[in-house]
Amino acid sequence: MPADPRTAPSRPQPTLRERFNAMRNLPPFLRQVWATSPTLTLTSLGIRLVRAVMPVLMLYIGKLIIDEVVRLVGLGLGFVDLGQAWDSGQLDYLLWLVLAEFGLAVLSDLLGRLVSYAEGLLSELFTNATSVRLMEHAATLDLEDFEDPELQDKLDRARRQTMGRMSLLGQLFGQVQDIITVASFAAGLLIYAPWLILLLAVALLPAFIGESHFNALGYTLNFQWTPERRQLEYVRQTGASVESAKEVKIFDLHRFLIDRYRTLADGFYGANRALARRRAVWGTLLSSLGTLGYYVAYAYIVWRTIRGDFSIGDLTFLAGSFRRLRQLLEGLLVGFSQVAGQALYLDDLFSFFAIEPEIRSKPDAVPVPRPVTHGFVFENVGFRYPDAERWAVRHLDFELRAGEVLALVGENGAGKTTLVKLLARLYDPDEGRILLDGRDLRDYDLDDLRANIGVIFQDFVRYHLTAAENIGVGQIGSMDDRERIVDAARRAMADEVIDALPGGYDQLIGRRFKTGVDLSGGQWQKIAIARAYMRDAQVMILDEPTAALDARSEYEVFRRFKELSHQRTAVLISHRFSSVRMADRILVLEQGRLEASGTHEQLMAAGGRYAELFELQAAGYR
Numbered sequence: 001m002p003a004d005p006r007t008a009p010s011r012p013q014p015t016l017r018e019r020f021n022a023m024r025n026l027p028p029f030l031r032q033v034w035a036t037s038p039t040l041t042l043t044s045l046g047i048r049l050v051r052a053v054m055p056v057l058m059l060y061i062g063k064l065i066i067d068e069v070v071r072l073v074g075l076g077l078g079f080v081d082l083g084q085a086w087d088s089g090q091l092d093y094l095l096w097l098v099l100a101e102f103g104l105a106v107l108s109d110l111l112g113r114l115v116s117y118a119e120g121l122l123s124e125l126f127t128n129a130t131s132v133r134l135m136e137h138a139a140t141l142d143l144e145d146f147e148d149p150e151l152q153d154k155l156d157r158a159r160r161q162t163m164g165r166m167s168l169l170g171q172l173f174g175q176v177q178d179i180i181t182v183a184s185f186a187a188g189l190l191i192y193a194p195w196l197i198l199l200l201a202v203a204l205l206p207a208f209i210g211e212s213h214f215n216a217l218g219y220t221l222n223f224q225w226t227p228e229r230r231q232l233e234y235v236r237q238t239g240a241s242v243e244s245a246k247e248v249k250i251f252d253l254h255r256f257l258i259d260r261y262r263t264l265a266d267g268f269y270g271a272n273r274a275l276a277r278r279r280a281v282w283g284t285l286l287s288s289l290g291t292l293g294y295y296v297a298y299a300y301i302v303w304r305t306i307r308g309d310f311s312i313g314d315l316t317f318l319a320g321s322f323r324r325l326r327q328l329l330e331g332l333l334v335g336f337s338q339v340a341g342q343a344l345y346l347d348d349l350f351s352f353f354a355i356e357p358e359i360r361s362k363p364d365a366v367p368v369p370r371p372v373t374h375g376f377v378f379e380n381v382g383f384r385y386p387d388a389e390r391w392a393v394r395h396l397d398f399e400l401r402a403g404e405v406l407a408l409v410g411e412n413g414a415g416k417t418t419l420v421k422l423l424a425r426l427y428d429p430d431e432g433r434i435l436l437d438g439r440d441l442r443d444y445d446l447d448d449l450r451a452n453i454g455v456i457f458q459d460f461v462r463y464h465l466t467a468a469e470n471i472g473v474g475q476i477g478s479m480d481d482r483e484r485i486v487d488a489a490r491r492a493m494a495d496e497v498i499d500a501l502p503g504g505y506d507q508l509i510g511r512r513f514k515t516g517v518d519l520s521g522g523q524w525q526k527i528a529i530a531r532a533y534m535r536d537a538q539v540m541i542l543d544e545p546t547a548a549l550d551a552r553s554e555y556e557v558f559r560r561f562k563e564l565s566h567q568r569t570a571v572l573i574s575h576r577f578s579s580v581r582m583a584d585r586i587l588v589l590e591q592g593r594l595e596a597s598g599t600h601e602q603l604m605a606a607g608g609r610y611a612e613l614f615e616l617q618a619a620g621y622r
């Protein structure tokens with residue numbers, strides 16, 4: 001069961017300083033927005049600038065209208081009907097004022113729509129650009145990073161941020177607009193009653209502090225529940241996907257999965273609800289303080305009007321200004337705390353981008369020699385998975401000579417796959433070093449090294465693409481080279497599988513999509529092995545991708561592999577001794593150590609574990 005996040009060691013609630021510090025994320029965020037589309041950014045900011053001063057203009061025209069009406073009433077002209085009043089010309093000024101206000105109202109609406117349009121587009125572009133950056137950055141990270149659950153949590157949060165931060169954009173720009181509007185109202189009010197503005201600001205402060213407190217709590221809640229939310233996602237997928245449907249049915253797992261989903265989802269819902277409830281109660285209390293401030297100011301203006309200091313038009317302008325100012329200030333303060341809250345989330349996005357891969361090319365990296373003349377030498381190589389107590393492999397000293405076919409045997413967990421991963425520099429050794437033609441593997445250009453090594457792992461990927469594409473991914477640059485793909489398929493004995501497909505090489509395989517045709521485990525493996533033949537690699541490694549092949553097929557695959565690996569260095573991993581014995585040399589691994597090495601005959605003659613395991617398997621066939 002997942003750890004209860006309330007008792008599990010958790011991230012403490014961000015302090016006020018952390019919250020303010022998070023604001024440092026805003027400039028890079030804005031830079032990225034700008035880089036996404038300068039035109040759209042300028043358009044929306046420009047329009048918002050114009051919109052910002054419209055409210056005060058409209059309110060002022062409203063004041064002029066009322067003053068004019070009061071003046072006209074005071075004149076006691078006693079018009080009989082509208083026609084007469086119209087002809088007298090006394091209404092002209094009023095008419096212009098009303099028309100001006102109408103024009104402003106229409107323009108304001110139009111500009112509002114334009115802003116939404118521009119920002120909608122900008123947000124979408126920004127989300128897409130960030131998603132692409134996320135994928136690009138993820139591609140540079142080490143395998144070790146990916147295997148770290150903490151990184152997976154971070155990646156999950158970052159992924160959510162690419163979507164979630166769309167609202168931040170509109171909010172930030174809205175804040176800028178509101179600040180200008182506030183300034184324009186404040187300038188108007190300053191002439192009449194400056195200290196009232198201060199009163200409003202002070203009255204609103206508690207609501208602001210409350211808001212930012214709850215935003216931080218909300219962030220902490222989301223942060224703490226990331227692992228559970230990932231589990232939720234996992235359970236949901238397991239409960240309803242093609243890949244797991246078979247087992248879920250046979251083992252009747254759906255109730256178990258649903259129960260687990262419910263438990264997790266209820267926990268998150270409960271925590272969320274409790275926070276929302278507290279937020280609602282406190283929010284209401286604190287914002288009523290702001291309301292109080294507003295009414296004190298209102299009463300003061302009314303009193304000054306009664307005393308004759310202000311006209312009726314002034315009263316409407318002032319009261320309206322105050323109402324708007326209060327709304328705006330409240331919005332600004334709440335918005336500010338929300339922006340600060342969202343900036344905390346940006347931390348997740350940026351801290352994901354800040355992860356630096358450890359395995360990368362040195363600035364003065366050299367290309368891999370072509371051809372490799374001596375081969376690889378492992379010198380006292382040891383490697384331990386992060387947080388693991390046991391060494392996965394240790395004290396490995398051996399040579400993999402150029403042009404040699406080497407087989408790795410050993411029981412489950414002996415370290416065979418780890419050794420291969422070290423060879424392909426998916427990890428770097430924690431102890432000792434690996435040399436290629438006398439130079440440390442770390443001196444070579446990483447891309448070139450990987451291009452020279454073709455590995456098919458036991459857990460190779462089944463791409464839900466066409467058969468040709470499934471092979472083509474082995475050498476992405478030759479995806480369109482059908483001849484090469486067909487040739488690779490033939491070598492891996494995948495051609496017969498593909499010929500039997502209704503669509504041949506263009507047949508979509510896998511069951512995920514409507515027109516897809518699924519393959520058997522062994523058929524998938526043949527396709528995956530063809531991938532290795534696509535590569536122009538000097539070193540070929542088959543890490544047990546043949547386990548599902550029938551005995552004859554595996555034998556045949558390995559026989560061809562050996563034949564075709566002529567002049568190539570090759571590593572085979574298999575639990576079938578009939579295949580292993582074809583290798584030039586065999587390394588026997590036992591609990592991460594090299595136990596013995598030699599040809600099949602030598603190892604049999606030595607009578608160690610190899611001979612024992614071989615006999616065990618042979619006896620099974622007799």
Ligand SMILES: Nc1ncnc2c1ncn2[C@@H]1O[C@H](COP(=O)(O)OP(=O)(O)OP(=O)(O)O)[C@@H](O)[C@H]1O
Pocket residue numbers: 147385386388392410411412413414415416417418419
């Ligand atoms: N990603 C990982 N994180 C932590 N430990 C790992 C990881 N992969 C493997 N191990 C551990 O390292 C040891 C060696 O594993 P490895 O996969 O190299 O064995 P193997 O010989 O290939 O086994 P098999 O025959 O089952 O494929 C095992 O004890 C395993 O539990």
